[in-house]
Amino acid sequence: MKISSRHIILLAAFCPIISYADGPTIADTLNDRGVISVIQPAALNQRLVASAVSLSATDDSDSSAELATPKVRGGYRVQVFDDNNVRTAQRDAQLCKKQIESHFPEFPVYVTFSSPYWRVKVGDFKTRGEAEAALGEIKYAFPTMAKSLRIVRDRINQR
16 A cells, blocks of 8 residues: 555644543633633623613512613604705704604604714504504694605614
8 A cells, every 4th residue: 555645644634633632621621720711891791781681670670670771673663854964954853853742742753863864753653553643643733744754664662
C-alpha cells in the first residue's frame, strides 16, 4: 500500500483531536472552578428584568403590576394625517392631534415621525370593524380630512 501526501495530511489533522479526547472537557473545567461569569450589556439586563417583571405581573401583587410594561399586539388605527413637508409637517401634525383629541377624547392619538413622514394615527382597535366605525365618526366630524383618512394595521396598546 502506497501512502500518499493526502494520507499524511489527514493523519496529521486527526492526531490533535485524538490527543485532546483524553483530556478534561469544558464542562469539567467549569465545574472545578465553580464560578461562571456572564458579561452582558446593560440594555440586555434591563430587557431581562422587564421580561421577568411582565411574567410576574400575573400575580395579584400591586408592586409587580406597576413595573410591567404595556402590552402590545397587532391591531388597527385610523391614520388621519400624513405629510413630508420639511417646514410644516411637524406643526400640522401637532395641530391635527389637538383637533382630534378635543373632539374625540375617548380615542388615544399618536404622532409619529418616520423619516421623512409625520403621521397622526387614532385609536387602538382590536378589529377592523371597530376601526371602520371610528373612521366613520371622524369623517363625519371632519369632512375636510376625508381624503387622507385610512385604516392601517399597526402595533396597538391593549386596553
